[in-house]
Each structure stands twice: as C-alpha cells, then as structure tokens.
Amino acid sequence: MNEISAAFSMALSLIWTLDPALVEIIGLSLGVSVSAVALATLIGMPLGAAVAVLRFPGRASLEVTLNALMGLPPVVVGLVVYLMLSRAGPLGVFGLLYTPTAMIIAQVLLVTPIIAALTRQVVFDLWGEYADQLTSLGASPMRALPTLLVDGRYSLFTAVLAGFGRALAEVGAVMIVGGNIDHVTRVMTTAIALEVSKGDLALALALGIILLLISLTIGTLAGLVKSRREKRGRA
Numbered sequence: 641m642n643e644i645s646a647a648f649s650m651a652l653s654l655i656w657t658l659d660p661a662l663v664e665i666i667g668l669s670l671g672v673s674v675s676a677v678a679l680a681t682l683i684g685m686p687l688g689a690a691v692a693v694l695r696f697p698g699r700a701s702l703e704v705t706l707n708a709l710m711g712l713p714p715v716v717v718g719l720v721v722y723l724m725l726s727r728a729g730p731l732g733v734f735g736l737l738y739t740p741t742a743m744i745i746a747q748v749l750l751v752t753p754i755i756a757a758l759t760r761q762v763v764f765d766l767w768g769e770y771a772d773q774l775t776s777l778g779a780s781p782m783r784a785l786p787t788l789l790v791d792g793r794y795s796l797f798t799a800v801l802a803g804f805g806r807a808l809a810e811v812g813a814v815m816i817v818g819g820n821i822d823h824v825t826r827v828m829t830t831a832i833a834l835e836v837s838k839g840d841l842a843l844a845l846a847l848g849i850i851l852l853l854i855s856l857t858i859g860t861l862a863g864l865v866k867s868r869r870e871k872r873g874r875a
Contacts, residue, residue: 643841644841647841647842647845648845650842650845650846651841651842651843651844651845651846651849652846652849654842654843654846655846655849655850659846661843662843662846662847662850664823665826665827665828665831665847666828666847666850668740668825668826668827669808669827669828669829670808671740672740672743672744672747672807672814672827673747673804673807673808674804675744676743676744676747676748676751676807677747677751677755677800677803677804677807679744679748680747680748680751680752680754680755680803680807681755681800681803683748683752683756684751684752684753684754684755684756684759684803685755685756685759685789685796686785687706687752687756687759688706688755688756688757688758688759688760688761688762688763689759689760689763689785689788689789690785691703691706691756691760692759692760692761692762692763692764692767693763693764693767693781693782693784693785693788694781694782695781703760706753706756706757706760707757709753709757710753710754710757712749712750712753713812714746714750714810714811714812714813715812715813715816717746717749717750717813718746718812718813718814718815718816718817719816720749721742721745721746721749721813721816721817722737722816722817725737725742725745725817737817737819738817738818738819738821738824738825739818739824739825740818740824740825742817742818742825743813743814743817743818743825743827745817746810746813746814746816746817747807747810747813747814749813750806750807750810750813751803751804751806751807754799754802754803754806755799755800755802755803758795758796758798758799758802759789759796759799762792762795762796762799763785763788763789763792766788766791766792767781767784767788770784770787770788770791771784774787794865794866794868795865797865798862798865798866801858801861801862801865802862804858805855805858808828808829808851808854808855809829809851809855810829811829811830811833814827814829814830815830815833818830820833820834828847828850828851829851831843831844831847832844832847832848832851835847
C-alpha cells in the first residue's frame with residue numbers, strides 16, 4: 641500500500657513539474673491522434689453523407705460495411721498496416737514502419753468507419769426531415785449535402801469526439817506499427833503498458849491520470865454539445 645501511495649505521489653509530482661519525458665509522450669499522443677482524426681473526418685464525413693443521401697450501386701453493402709467496421713479489431717488493423725509498410729510489403733519502399741506516420745495511418749483506418757457511420761445516421765435523419773423542403777427549393781441530393789452537414793454540425797462534432805476518444809485510447813495497432821520506440825513512437829497507451837511491465841508505476845500513473853482527464857474532457861464536451869443541440873431544437 642505504501643508503494644502505491646508513493647508511486648501516486650510521484651505521479652502527481654511528474655504532472656505538476658511538467659516532466660519532460662511525460663510532456664513528450666503526451667505531445668506525441670495528441671499529435672498523432674489529432675492528425676488521424678482530422679484525416680478521418682475529411683474522409684469519413686463526405687463518405688457517410690453520400691451514403692445517407694445519394695443512390696448508387698452497392699450503397700446498401702457499403703452501409704453494412706461501415707457499420708461492421710466500427711468494431712474492427714485494432715490488432716487486425718495493425719497487422720494489415722504492418723504488412724503493407726514492411727520491407728516486403730507494397731509500401732515498404734517509403735520506410736514508414738515504426739514512425740508516427742504509420743501510427744496515423746493505423747488510427748485513420750480505425751476512426752474513419754466510426755465517423756462515417758455516425759455521419760450517415762445524422763445526415764440520413766436530417767434528409768428525412770428536410771428532403772421535401774430542400775427539393776422544393778430546387779436542391780438535388782448532391783447540392784443538399786453541404787446544407788445537411790452544416791445543420792447537423794453539433795451531432796457531427798460529437799461523432800468527431802467519439803473518433804478522437806477511440807484514437808487516443810488505441811494501443812494494439814499503434815504498438816504493432818509504431819514499435820513503442822522511446823522519443824520516436826512512444827505514446828500514452830503504449831508507454832503505460834511498458835512502464836507497468838517494468839514496474840515503474842509513477843510514470844504509468846501520471847500518464848493514466850492525464851489520459852483519464854482527457855477522456856473526461858471529451859465526455860464533457862460531448863455533453864455540452866448535446867445540451868446545446870437540444871436547446872437549439874426547442875428554440
């Protein structure tokens with residue numbers, strides 16, 4: 641018990657003094673996850689909106705696939721990306737394996753289906769509500785997409801937050817493609833796993849506290865966005 645108390649006190653000290661190693665790991669984690677979510681948003685939102693509104697061959701299959709990929713096992717994504725980026729893989733010539741770029745690619749593959757599927761549901765509901773009005777104004781489904789995305793911005797922001805939470809908490813895929821290399825690819829989740837295995841509970845606890853605070857912040861933001869959306873709906 642005394643050992644745990646000492647580790648917890650040391651963890652708080654690391655946070656309070658902004659330990660350089662701690663700050664470096666947190667910075668890399670946020671950089672990788674923010675980059676991945678930004679790319680996933682650019683891909684997933686238009687894709688989800690198109691699946692919700694447009695009619696094209698294979699639309700139903702694509703919708704089912706997006707929903708299924710929301711539960712894609714991270715280690716499988718890590719394995720696929722590893723095979724693609726390894727020296728024997730088709731993209732091995734670029735030397736991206738065990739770099740932050742490889743970690744971003746893995747997280748994009750994990751997060752894009754989440755954002756796309758949630759966007760599809762939001763836009764589908766809005767299209768069902770405003771289809772007649774938009775059509776009467778001469779807007780085709782394609783032209784209506786920007787309007788629907790703007791109108792559903794609060795719900796879509798919640799979808800982005802959900803994707804960010806998934807990316808930040810990911811460990812399996814980034815461990816495989818990043819290698820957990822100190823000062824290069826070590827992020828919060830992989831560092832926690834390593835430090836616990838080494839018995840360095842102080843750094844693991846410090847990272848865990850920061851990760852928990854970030855998760856609580858994401859949850860709070862999602863709640864505030866939902867509250868604002870409900871107030872807007874009643875107005």
